[in-house]
Amino acid sequence: MYGDDATIRTILTELGDTWAVVGLSSNRNRAAYRVAERLQRFGKRIVPVHPKAETVHGEKGYASLADIPFEVDVVDVFVNSALAGQVADEAVAKGAKAVWFQLDVIDEGAYERARAAGLHMVMDRCPAIEIPRLGL
Secondary structure, three states: OOOOHHHHHHHHHOOOOEEEEEOOOOOOOOHHHHHHHHHHHOOOEEEEEOOOOOOEOOEOOEOOHHHOOOOOOEEEEOOOHHHHHHHHHHHHHHOOOEEEEOOOOOOHHHHHHHHHOOOEEEOOOOHHHHHHHOOO
8 A cells, every 4th residue: 555544635635736647638538637627626726747738627738747837736647657757756856745646556666765755655546536535
């Protein structure tokens, strides 16, 4: 288990409302699209991060975390595990407070690096599932 309920609750309720969603595009069939929509309904500002830099759910997209010209609180990662570690490292460099790896996204080295850098970290979980599960 890569994220206890206390850590998940802290990320969702205490660390800030700006969530960069890495892998979010305008493809309505992708999980990232639906989860980002759920995060917006939960009161989060989502920031799409995708090479296409598309506007999604009314929010301007950026090609990378480094391109975002403002602070990001949480980096929600929808890329495959082979790419996720690099995104976690970019989140640390960006000054994020937390990294959230979605379901089936696991990189134990990235988990350890992010935690060592002082970030909260969750892996293999989905906020759209955790919000109702925790009664938030």
